[in-house]
Amino acid sequence: MTTPTYGTTTEMTYWTSLGSPLGPLLLTADPVGVLTSLSVPGQKGGRTVQDDWRHDPGPFREAEEQLQAYFAGELKEFRLPLRTHGSAFRERVWAALATVPYGATTTYGEIAARIGAPRAAVRAVGGAIGANPLLVLRPCHRVIGADGSLTGYAGGLERKVQLLTLEGALRTSRS
Numbered sequence: 001m002t003t004p005t006y007g008t009t010t011e012m013t014y015w016t017s018l019g020s021p022l023g024p025l026l027l028t029a030d031p032v033g034v035l036t037s038l039s040v041p042g043q044k045g046g047r048t049v050q051d052d053w054r055h056d057p058g059p060f061r062e063a064e065e066q067l068q069a070y071f072a073g074e075l076k077e078f079r080l081p082l083r084t085h086g087s088a089f090r091e092r093v094w095a096a097l098a099t100v101p102y103g104a105t106t107t108y109g110e111i112a113a114r115i116g117a118p119r120a121a122v123r124a125v126g127g128a129i130g131a132n133p134l135l136v137l138r139p140c141h142r143v144i145g146a147d148g149s150l151t152g153y154a155g156g157l158e159r160k161v162q163l164l165t166l167e168g169a170l171r172t173s174r175s
Helices: 058-071 088-097 108-114 119-130 157-166
Strands: 014-018 025-029 035-039
Touching: 014 058, 025 058, 088 108, 088 119, 108 119
Parallel strands: none
Antiparallel strands: 014 025, 025 035
16 A cells, blocks of 8 residues: 555655553654554554655654553643544544543434434444544544444444543443
């Protein structure tokens, strides 16, 4: 696979890997250092390092600091420049994800309503959420089923449980 082409220009992709409680995180950025993806191992649709990408941890220093603070329970809202290249519908869904507060959950139907999509679009909303290229940073883990079930997460349900537990949105029972 080659570097993604957006429009008529080919952009260099920078990458780095960071350790986390979820496993190694793969972060990518565009030439000006704006984050374009955050993936975890085994993620459905996740990115993998390509031969023509450039490894450079420099553009990721602020993201690394904020992610470390988040996983330490010290940061509740990321303030990082992000850029994705989805359809207009997906971009609206992803923007709606960013409005779900730390420690809270929402449903697919509520996301559909936030973007003005009809109830019949809930499946499409789910598809867009599943294609979110910025796991953790755009909190798709905060979206649950209408019945409260922990439905789908591209990074795996175990990681979804970890993130919701970290944020206090899910209590674990310990004996």
